[in-house]
Every structure is written in C-alpha cells, then in structure tokens.
Amino acid sequence: MAKIDLDSLSIEELAGLREHATDKLFEKVAARRAELEAELEKLVQYGKPPMKKTESAPAPKAKKSEEAKEPKESVAKAA
Template sequence: MTTIDLDSLSIEQLAALRDQATDKLAEKVAARQAELEAELDKLAQYGKVVKKSQATPVAKTKKDEAAKSDNTASDVSRAA
C-alpha cells in the first residue's frame, strides 16, 4: 500500500481524498452486504432460524411453584 504524506496535500486534495475514500468504503460495504445476503439465501434452504421466543419454554419445577405459592400466601397475610 502506498503511503501518502497528508501534510503535503492541500485542503482541496485532502477533501478529494476523503471523498474517494468514502465512496470506496460505501462500495466495499455494499459488495460485502450482497455477499452476506447471498450466503443467507443459500442457508435459508436448510430451514428457518428459531427465535428464542419461539423456543420450547422450560417447565417449572415443583420447587418453583411451591416458592410462588409461599410468596402469594405471605402477600395475602400481609394484606389482611
């Protein structure tokens, strides 16, 4: 990669370099996004990704239910 002496460039040259760098970055980002979208499309044929909200919920244990009923009973006794 060529090293550029930024101190030797004029304001106009620096602005043009900045614009070129911005354009090149946008071009590379767009190309990479297209690659990733193509890869996602290819992977989609193997099935849909399951979101966490669609996953099977974990069954509560009796210990959890007992603790919940104890808390409910103590809440009722405090209210009385």
C-alpha cells in the same frame, strides 16, 4: 499500500481524498452485504428463515377490572 504524506496535501486534495475513500468504503460495504445476503439465502433452505425484528412496543399489561374494585368500595361505604 502506498504511504501518502497528508501534510503535503492541500485542503482541496485532502477533501478529494476523503471523498474518494468514503465512496470506496460504501462500494466495498455494498459488495460485502450482497455476498452475505446471497450466502444467507443459501442457508435459509436448511433451517427456519431468520426472525425479523418487530419495532412494535410490547403489549400493555391488563388492568384490574372494575368489578374487582367495586367490593372494596362497598365495604368502605358500609363501615
């Protein structure tokens, strides 16, 4: 890769370089993602499909029923 003397570039040239580098990065990431997704599709046939993460919160814990609380209250009243 050719070295670029960043100190010699103007602000506009640096901004253009940054934009070009960002665009190229997104292109490469998208291409690699497509390659990996294609490979994953091939592998799925050999095993279970990948588990998808669920964004739901865990189920709330069960609370004690009102019936379980009543004997304690009646014992307290009797005393």
